[in-house]
Amino acid sequence: MKIDRTVVKALPLFDRMSDEDLDKLLGHAAARRVPQGESVFEQGQPAVSFYLLLHGRLKVTQVTEDGQQIIVRVVHPGDLFGFAKALQRTDYPGTAIAAAESLTLGWPTDLWPSFVEHNPRLAVTAMQTIGQRLEEAHTRIREMSTQEVERRVAHVVLRLARKAGRKEEGGIRIDFPISRQDIAEMTGTTLHTVSRILSAWEGLGLVEGGRQKLLVRNIPGLSELAEGLKDHS
Amino acid sequence: MKIDRTVVKALPLFDRMSDEDLDKLLGHAAARRVPQGESVFEQGQPAVSFYLLLHGRLKVTQVTEDGQQIIVRVVHPGDLFGFAKALQRTDYPGTAIAAAESLTLGWPTDLWPSFVEHNPRLAVTAMQTIGQRLEEAHTRIREMSTQEVERRVAHVVLRLARKAGRKEEGGIRIDFPISRQDIAEMTGTTLHTVSRILSAWEGLGLVEGGRQKLLVRNIPGLSELAEGLKDHS
DNA sequence: CGATCAGTTGAAAACAATCAATGCCGGTGG
DNA sequence: CCACCGGCATTGATTGTTTTCAACTGATCG
Structure with a gap:
């Protein structure tokens, strides 16, 4: 060709x-x-x-x-x-x-x-x-050596938003189909844990999930989590 | 010079x-x-x-x-x-x-x-x-993604034995001072956990510890652990 | 429209981290 | 030469995170 x-x-x-x-x-x-x-x-x-x-x-x-x-x-x-x-x-x-x-x-x-x-x-x-x-x-x-799972997932999601994010009303859309299983395999955890974490984040308005979909609504909020600043009640 | x-x-x-x-x-x-x-x-x-x-x-x-x-x-x-x-x-x-x-x-x-x-x-x-x-x-x-700590430590010790081992009566000596803390920092765990694991291994005759010292007595045994074959009672 | 795949969520179990106390070895200085 | 100090190591108890097991829901596709 x-x-x-x-x-x-x-x-x-x-x-x-x-x-x-x-x-x-x-x-x-x-x-x-x-x-x-x-x-x-x-x-x-x-x-x-x-x-x-x-x-x-x-x-x-x-x-x-x-x-x-x-x-x-x-x-x-x-x-x-x-x-x-x-x-x-x-x-x-x-x-x-x-x-x-x-x-x-x-x-x-x-x-x-x-x-x-x-x-x-x-x-x-x-x-x-x-x-x-x-x-x-x-x-x-x-x-993987020093951070707990939630922070690692936060880092991965931010990285994806940076490298594969497309602006959209309401946030940054990860621009290709990605499953919880994929995120688990990127962070060294299980899809269950990822699902729980994303559900929690959705409750906080940080992201919006969906089947093989991910919309990041609040980059600064996620960054705080990734940096470990969030007071982890 | x-x-x-x-x-x-x-x-x-x-x-x-x-x-x-x-x-x-x-x-x-x-x-x-x-x-x-x-x-x-x-x-x-x-x-x-x-x-x-x-x-x-x-x-x-x-x-x-x-x-x-x-x-x-x-x-x-x-x-x-x-x-x-x-x-x-x-x-x-x-x-x-x-x-x-x-x-x-x-x-x-x-x-x-x-x-x-x-x-x-x-x-x-x-x-x-x-x-x-x-x-x-x-x-x-x-x-780090897929194995539990003990297997990771086994892999590190085997790698060290291969790259920095000196034959000695009774086994292979790691030929430079290495602390539990070091091994912990190589495997992404704490010195406590490493200490426990090495103590257990010493009980099984796999290794012989000491202050910043390590002697590997049973390479095949450790390899079994590293490969996850060991029936982990 | 049923089968399959992705995702959710609860409960229990397991693993490792943390907290805490103590022991031991080796070197330093009195 | 001995006593003491500091760094390294051990070990028990406890806590907490994450995995595992299990059941279930909803979406998607042929």
């Missing part, structure tokens, strides 16, 4: 690339529409491609030997993902599932080295991206 | 580098002896250098706004650490403290780009290292 240059030109990752180089890059790319619920790649498969998310939303999950699932991260439009090969891995460490209908751009991993060579900026950006991801992971570890 | 080439030649990071290049690299390096309890750098300080640990053992810690501490990772001999600048950070995200008397080699961060340019292998290795670290972080997140 032929991709228009202007689609990706807007992304920070490519904004300094010449039209010429960009066209060459896109010549090798394969665009793919991923319906909700389908996966781009699965945990353990050989890493044959790396990807860019153009539109939609993906959840990257891992399953433990004993069958428990966690959500490693959420992929937002403009994010690179699945570049296991750049980290010297031969297989994908997780599964990428479309939480909403998505559009991805994929390149064969073999091309990674030549890309980087022709485009040093890409290498720097990739490095930076991984660095950010490492920091995010450490943040999560810190939160 | 002048460093002998043979000291670092043994490390995988440098084993394919020419003597010439290596000498040039070491010409810019500053060796430093770090007594137990002292820090190489502290959280929040501007990242002026990146380092290689030649000897000893370091704990990298982070302190949360509300004063709680966690151990992000343990640095073993041969590990690169403190290369925040490579990840586009201007300051160190954590504090590196010598758990035992240590010897470090430091380079100004400004030199990183030219190093990488003259030595592409270093870039690849660095990328790989960060990739590994990201995976470790995810492993930790997975464990």
Whole structure:
């Protein structure tokens, strides 16, 4: 499929690339529409491609030997993902599932080295991206080590509102279908506990729930909770 | 201080580098002896250098706004650490403290780009290292999300035995001073809980404790616990 | 329109944190 | 050389959060 240059030109990752180089890059790319619920790649498969998310939303999950699932991260439009090969891995460490209908751009991993060579900026950006991801992971570890569940859920919801929020009358809508189970898998708890917490918040007017829906009504209030300032009666 | 080439030649990071290049690299390096309890750098300080640990053992810690501490990772001999600048950070995200008397080699961060340019292998290795670290972080997140404290402690102890174990009559000695508090900060629990767990294990003949000491007597037994196979009466 | 999936909510149980007291080891200084 | 002090560790009792178990409701989709 032929991709228009202007689609990706807007992304920070490519904004300094010449039209010429960009066209060459896109010549090798394969665009793919991923319906909700389908996966781009699965945990353990050989890493044959790396990807860019153009539109939609993906959840990257891992399953433990004993069958428990966690959500490693959420992929937002403009994010690179699945570049296991750049980290010297031969297989994908997780599964990428479309939480909403998505559009991805994929390149064969073999091309990674030549890309980087022709485009040093890409290498720097990739490095930076991984660095950010490492920091995010450490943040999560810190939160899981030191904070009780409610604060962790508050942090996750705020993060989602920031990265996937769409303004709406009455608050900020999380712009893709997300279940209590998903939030539980992001915070290391159970859907029951998440449900209880969200119900309580709804009672306080902080959020408004719904089946796979979430509307954040009061960001400052949630932030207070997240920072642990709330006098926890 | 002048460093002998043979000291670092043994490390995988440098084993394919020419003597010439290596000498040039070491010409810019500053060796430093770090007594137990002292820090190489502290959280929040501007990242002026990146380092290689030649000897000893370091704990990298982070302190949360509300004063709680966690151990992000343990640095073993041969590990690169403190290369925040490579990840586009201007300051160190954590504090590196010598758990035992240590010897470090430091380079100004400004030199990183030219190093990488003259030595592409270093870039690849660095990328790989960060990739590994990201995976470790995810492993930790997975464990904290899905496993109870005892299994997490078992995993940490096994990891320590693998990375910092010295064979000894009767078992594997963790080869640097480590307190219950440290283990608590690595597993996201309290020193009380760790103490109880280790006491129980000592009763089962799995380990042998002591003030800042740990001897692992039964690796397979601990592994069973770590994998959750143990019938948890 | 029935089946399935997401969510809610109560009750009980389990796990780990907190509170509290005490013991022990190792080093320092009298 | 001994006594004391401080940091590390142990252990019991209690509290509280979160999980687990279980039952049920309501929405959505074929």
